[in-house]
Amino acid sequence: MAGLFLSLFAxxxxxxxxxxxxxxxxxxxxxxxSLPAAQRADDLLPQLSWEEKIGQMGGxxxxxxxxxxxxxxxxxxxxxxxxxxxxxxxxxxxxxDVLPYANMVREEQLNSSKVPWISVTDSVNSIxxxxxxxxxxxxxLSTSWNLSMYExxxxxxxDENMALGTHWVLSPELDIAKEPRNGRVGEMYGExxxxxxxxxxxxxxxxxxxxENGYIKVGTTIKHFLYGQGMGGVNTASMHGGVNHLYxxxxxxxxxxxxxxPTAVMISYSSIDRxxxxxNTALIQGMLRSEMGFxxxxxxxxxxxxxxxxxxxxxxxxxxxxxxxxxxxxxxxxAPGQPACFPFLVNSSNDQEIVNLxxxxxxxxxxxxxxxxxxxxxxxxxxxxxxxxxxxxHLEINRQASRDAIVLLSNDGFLxxxxxxxxxxxxxxxxxxxxxxxxxxxxxxPLHGQTLKDSLEVRFGSANIQYxxxxxxxxTSTNDTTGIEDAVAAAKNAGVAxxxxxxxxxxxLDPITGxxxxxxxxxxxxxxxxxxxxxxxDAVLDTGVPTILVLNGxxxxxxxxxxxxxxxxxxxxxxxxxxADALVEIITGQVNPSGKLTISMPQAEGAxxxxxxxxxxxxxxxxxxxxxxxxxxxxxxxxxxxxxxxFGYGLSYTTFDISEPQVLNSSGVSISCTVANTGDVVGxxxxxxxxxxQYSDIELPNKRLIRFEKIELQPGExxxxxxxxxxxxxxxxxxxxxxxxxxxxxxxVGSSSRMADLKNVTIxx
Numbered sequence: 204m205a206g207l208f209l210s211l212f213a214x215x216x217x218x219x220x221x222x223x224x225x226x227x228x229x230x231x232x233x234x235x236x237s238l239p240a241a242q243r244a245d246d247l248l249p250q251l252s253w254e255e256k257i258g259q260m261g262g263x264x265x266x267x268x269x270x271x272x273x274x275x276x277x278x279x280x281x282x283x284x285x286x287x288x289x290x291x292x293x294x295x296x297x298x299x300d301v302l303p304y305a306n307m308v309r310e311e312q313l314n315s316s317k318v319p320w321i322s323v324t325d326s327v328n329s330i331x332x333x334x335x336x337x338x339x340x341x342x343x344l345s346t347s348w349n350l351s352m353y354e355x356x357x358x359x360x361x362d363e364n365m366a367l368g369t370h371w372v373l374s375p376e377l378d379i380a381k382e383p384r385n386g387r388v389g390e391m392y393g394e395x396x397x398x399x400x401x402x403x404x405x406x407x408x409x410x411x412x413x414x415e416n417g418y419i420k421v422g423t424t425i426k427h428f429l430y431g432q433g434m435g436g437v438n439t440a441s442m443h444g445g446v447n448h449l450y451x452x453x454x455x456x457x458x459x460x461x462x463x464x465p466t467a468v469m470i471s472y473s474s475i476d477r478x479x480x481x482x483n484t485a486l487i488q489g490m491l492r493s494e495m496g497f498x499x500x501x502x503x504x505x506x507x508x509x510x511x512x513x514x515x516x517x518x519x520x521x522x523x524x525x526x527x528x529x530x531x532x533x534x535x536x537x538a539p540g541q542p543a544c545f546p547f548l549v550n551s552s553n554d555q556e557i558v559n560l561x562x563x564x565x566x567x568x569x570x571x572x573x574x575x576x577x578x579x580x581x582x583x584x585x586x587x588x589x590x591x592x593x594x595x596x597h598l599e600i601n602r603q604a605s606r607d608a609i610v611l612l613s614n615d616g617f618l619x620x621x622x623x624x625x626x627x628x629x630x631x632x633x634x635x636x637x638x639x640x641x642x643x644x645x646x647x648x649p650l651h652g653q654t655l656k657d658s659l660e661v662r663f664g665s666a667n668i669q670y671x672x673x674x675x676x677x678x679t680s681t682n683d684t685t686g687i688e689d690a691v692a693a694a695k696n697a698g699v700a701x702x703x704x705x706x707x708x709x710x711x712l713d714p715i716t717g718x719x720x721x722x723x724x725x726x727x728x729x730x731x732x733x734x735x736x737x738x739x740x741d742a743v744l745d746t747g748v749p750t751i752l753v754l755n756g757x758x759x760x761x762x763x764x765x766x767x768x769x770x771x772x773x774x775x776x777x778x779x780x781x782x783a784d785a786l787v788e789i790i791t792g793q794v795n796p797s798g799k800l801t802i803s804m805p806q807a808e809g810a811x812x813x814x815x816x817x818x819x820x821x822x823x824x825x826x827x828x829x830x831x832x833x834x835x836x837x838x839x840x841x842x843x844x845x846x847x848x849x850f851g852y853g854l855s856y857t858t859f860d861i862s863e864p865q866v867l868n869s870s871g872v873s874i875s876c877t878v879a880n881t882g883d884v885v886g887x888x889x890x891x892x893x894x895x896x897q898y899s900d901i902e903l904p905n906k907r908l909i910r911f912e913k914i915e916l917q918p919g920e921x922x923x924x925x926x927x928x929x930x931x932x933x934x935x936x937x938x939x940x941x942x943x944x945x946x947x948x949x950x951x952v953g954s955s956s957r958m959a960d961l962k963n964v965t966i967x968x
Contacts, residue, residue, distance in 0.1 A: 236416075236579050243578075244569035248562060251318070253552045254283065256561050257545060259318060259568045262288030264505075264539035266308065269293045269712065271300040278308075284546035286312070287535070287568055288371070289320040291332055294643050294710045297650070298334030298367055298592060299585065305368055306582045318569065319577045326364060326372035327390060327641040328779060333650045335363040336597040339608050340639040340777035341376060342757055345392040346798040346853070347607035348889040349913050350405050356604050357409040359597040361421050366591035368583040370575040371422040371466060375406040377456040378427060380802050381814045384436025386725035389639050389708055389757015389777045391431065393801025394814040394850055396452060397908045400459030407463040418576035422466030427504060428491060429453040429480065430471035436726040439472035439514065447901050449475070449490075450936035458495060466571055467500040470533060472507055479515045481507050487532040494939070500567040502535035503528065508544045522547035529557065534564035593651070598781075605785040607887070607913075610774045610798035611854040612762075617749055617770035619792025619856060620699070623663060627693035628656055628670045629743060630736065632703035632755045635715070639757060639777040640708045640722035646715050652780025655703055655753065658787045669693045674735040676707050676718040683735045687742045694748045701790075702743055702769075704736045705755030708777060721756050730761045730805055737766070744768045753786060759804045759813075762848070774800075795856045797887035797913070799955065804848035815850040815956040816904035851891050851908075851955035857882025857918070861890065864952040864964045872928040872966070876952045880916035887915045888954060890924050893961065897947040900937050906951060909933075930968060 232238060233247035251259075262285055267273055271293075289308065291301050309320050324331035328338040338344065338356050347353070364372060377399055380391040392399040407423045414420055429449065433440030444453070457468075468491060471480045480486065481503055491497050511517050511524040518524035525544035528536075536545045551557040572578060611618070634656040635646040644650065653661070659668045673690040674683045694700040708722035709715065719725060720733040731737060744750055744765065752769040754760060757777045766772075773789065773796070775782050788794040805813045812821075860879045867873040878888055892910040895903065910926040934943035948968055953961035 234578075240570045240573035243573045244566050247318075247569055248566055251565065254549060255318065256565045257549050258284050259287035259565045260534065260545045260561070261285040261536045261538060261543050262290070262320075262323070264290040264537065265292040266290065267292040267296050267301060267304055269295060271296045271304070273304050281541070284549060285538070285543060286317065286320070288323040290322065290324050290539070293712065294332060295645070295712055296332055298330060298332050298588060301332050302367060302583065302585060302588055309368070309582055319572060321371050321572050321575060321577050322367070322369045323371040323373065324364075324369050325641045326360060326369070326374050327639060328777075329360060329643055330363045330367055330369065330592075331643060332367075333643045335592045335643070336360075336601050337638055337642055337644055337652060337780040338601050339605055339775070339779040339782055340389055340642065340757060341392055342380070342389045342801065343608045343776040343778060343782075344604060345398065345402055345801045346610050346776065347604060347913075348799050348801075348911055349604075349607050350401060352600075352604050352607055353402060353405050354409050355600045357406050358412075359594075359600055361410045361412070363592050363597070364421050366583055366588045369421065370419075370577065371424070371571065372410065373424045373426065373469065374410075375403040375423065375425060375460075376427070377403050377425050377460060378431030379452060379456070380431065381812055382432045382436045383730055383759045383802065383805060383811060383813060384727045385431065385433065386436070386438065386708075386722050386727060386758075388759075388802065389721065390641065390723075394803065395801065395816065395908045396455035398801060398911070399456040403456060403460045404463050407460055407465045411463070411466065414576075416576070418580070419466070419574045422571055422575055424467040424469050424502065425457065425460050425465045426469035427471035427473075428457060428468050429475065429486065430473050433473055438724050438726065439510070441474040441477065444475070446939055447936060449486075450939055451903075454490070454495075457491075461495055461497055465499060467502055467535070468497060469502050469504055470507060472504055472510060474515065479511055479517055481511055481533060482517060482527045482531045484531045492532065500534050500564075500571060501532050503533050503537055505537045505539050508533065508536050509538070509542065512544070520547075526551075526557065529560050529564070534567050601779060602781045602784065605779055605781040606788065606794045608775070608798050609782070609785055609789055609796055610800055611789070611796040612754075612772040612774055612804070612848055613767065613769070614771040614854055618751065618790060621791045623699055623791075625667050625697045625699070626659060626663060626669070627690070627697035627700045627748075628659060628668055628703065629673050629690045629693060629700055630703040630739065631672055631674060631676045631718075632705050632753070633670055633672065633701075635707075636780070637705065637707055637709070637755045637777060638779055640710055640719075642710070642777075644780070645713050646707065646709045649780070653783050655701070655783040655786060658783040659701070662787050662791065669697060673739045676736070677720045677733040678718070679735045683738070687735070687739050690739060691742050691746055694743050694746050694750070698748060700743050700748050700750045701753060702740055702750055703753045703755065704732050704740060705760075706733055706758055708757055721758055727758060729808060730759060731808060732760065740769075741765050751790060759802050761805050761808050792856065795884055795886045796853070797855060797889070799851050799853035799889045800848060801850065803850045806847070816907055818902050819905050820902060822905070849956045851889070852957060852960075853889075853955070855882075855886045855888070857884045857886035859886070859888045859916070859954065861888075861953055861962065863962050864950060866950060866964050866966050868966050868968065871930050872933075872948075872950070872968070873925065874910075874928065874950055874952065875923055875925040877921055877923050878914060878916065879921035880918055883918050885915065885917050887913055889913045891953060891955065892926050892928075893951040893956065894933065895949050896933065896944060897949070899935065899944060900942070901935070903935055906956070908956070933968070
């Protein structure tokens with residue numbers, strides 16, 4: 204298809220192109236740096252040719268192929284109608300190799316009196332290409348529950364992006380991780396709308412901070428509007444739900460984060476009520492623009508406009524798809540593959556409706572480029588790139604964040620172990636990284652970072668670590684029996700086993716991409732361990748050797764009764780380059796674990812949904828109020844409030860006591876409690892506040908997170924923690940109208956969403 208499209212460009216569309224502009228005629232007010240960005244954009248817009256305007260609405264997403272290869276022929280073919288945004292191409296080309304080519308095409312653009320490029324890339328836990336600091340991925344960082352730490356992480360990623368010349372990123376992701384089969388859960392902040400909103404707001408606020416000249420440092424894109432709960436967890440699947448579901452669940456994070464004025468919103472692949480989001484005028488123009496008040500740029504997801512024609516079948520041609528998306532409100536097409544659809548608008552210059560919509564879109568692009576300094580700032584330099592990437596302070600922030608993010612799921616008292624002498628490291632995740640498919644790193648032999656094997660060898664000496672892979676991640680073979688037997692022998696010989704299992708999410712060009720089981724396009728039919736990993740674990744546990752289980756991957760796992768025999772279980776989700784070091788520090792007691800789950804762990808295979816903030820009517824199985832679970836005739840019959848590893852849950856090496864909450868009710872609500880470290884080691888606790896009103900006009904969740912704070916306490920130390928809640932924060936949407944009811948409200952304070960971990964007070968408002 205790509206070849207056909209390039210031929211079409213050469214033979215057809217190219218005939219419609221006008222000559223390249225000579226130096227611009229007309230007003231030069233747009234060159235005045237002292238003028239507001241909007242005024243400069245209004246001055247420049249009428250000076251652009253029709254072809255230049257169409258070109259601004261797309262871009263070239265593949266600057267370089269693998270091995271830093273630049274294809275001038277392909278570039279020249281795509282450039283005339285796709286020259287608004289620039290992305291770097293292969294995720295495995297190092298930053299130092301990318302910068303010269305990026306600067307080359309930027310300079311060519313400027314020397315041709317063109318509107319400058321703006322580099323737009325993904326930026327989940329690092330810059331887009333290798334060479335920068337690789338932090339844990341989004342879900343992993345959210346399990347820290349540490350917003351001040353997250354601010355430092357985002358600032359480091361922002362500064363490294365700027366050094367590469369990237370001034371617009373395709374983050375943060377506001378999708379709600381309530382569908383555990385979705386392979387993209389690792390890119391999300393978790394299952395709670397309030398927590399998502401707070402972390403994403405911190406990302407936007409920090410990434411878009413202004414420099415000394417008033418320019419936005421790096422623009423952001425909140426995504427995917429609306430998405431995350433597709434049928435069966437399939438990446439592009441449709442979503443069901445009425446108005447109240449849309450407003451009270453899917454849209455809540457957007458309502459919060461739009462207060463931070465993000466640069467752009469990305470529209471999802473999904474269909475809602477059988478209308479693809481890329482043509483959903485009601486939700487884009489009605490909800491996002493009119494009701495939420497968003498005034499920035501609206502873009503497609505990668506190939507999202509093309510999908511209207513090729514996948515959803517709601518458009519009859521490339522141009523029809525472009526017209527329908529444009530009319531719905533889309534203003535930028537992301538097309539890493541070809542064909543792109545917006546270039547087919549080039550022959551619509553006589554259609555006044557299309558002309559007006561294109562002008563609106565291009566004005567948005569110009570405002571962004573003026574606000575980020577693309578017309579004014581010098582090109583980035585190799586010297587500053589080398590000085591900024593992996594700066595010592597960035598590495599130290601990374602180490603601290605990695606320590607805060609790991610969750611201790613179970614511990615029978617075996618951990619910590621400071622004096623281990625001989626260890627059998629077992630499992631396919633023992634000698635690879637799993638930072639996520641949007642991380643610029645290979646799983647095996649990464650450019651930066653240590654595997655668990657590396658970190659254990661540094662701490663205990665290589666002679667004391669015996670590594671046995673045992674089985675592959677996803678495949679099963681006749682060799683598994685031998686591999687499992689070798690693992691059992693190693694465990695018996697060492698006397699202590701660390702078993703590293705999970706689900707792999709890597710870039711599609713990774714050398715071991717054939718073992719991938721997680722990430723975008725990889726939905727989970729099962730939440731068990733892929734391949735023969737469960738059999739490997741069971742065999743090691745059957746030996747009776749003390750065993751520490753380390754989980755990897757951007758997802759929840761079903762931890763069956765056999766798995767729970769492990770003496771301790773840790774989950775690092777999608778770790779960064781220092782996560783293995785942090786794991787060893789936790790295992791040995793140098794660091795006290797403080798991570799808390801932001802997604803609930805399921806009790807049984809297929810018993811979904813499992814999120815903590817269920818509707819009251821979702822909690823009871825059986826019929827007619829009979830709650831017995833003698834058999835599976837009423838399956839799934841779950842005790843949701845008794846879920847052993849629910850949202851907010853995580854263990855520590857110390858113990859905490861959280862007092863009964865005290866409440867003051869004036870214009871809002873002031874809640875306080877005293878938190879005491881009753882153990883004998885320093886530790887961090889996440890104090891969580893939930894609420895529910897007694898009666899409402901529509902069915903509301905059994906409880907909702909409304910505030911949280913992470914604090915560190917010395918042994919024996921106690922501290923009062925106070926939360927202020929505006930009464931308006933306690934409302935909900937009823938048929939798209941926000942309301943706050945009078946009546947009784949219950950507030951819970953505790954260490955997780957489990958009722959056993961909460962203490963409550965009820966007041967009247």
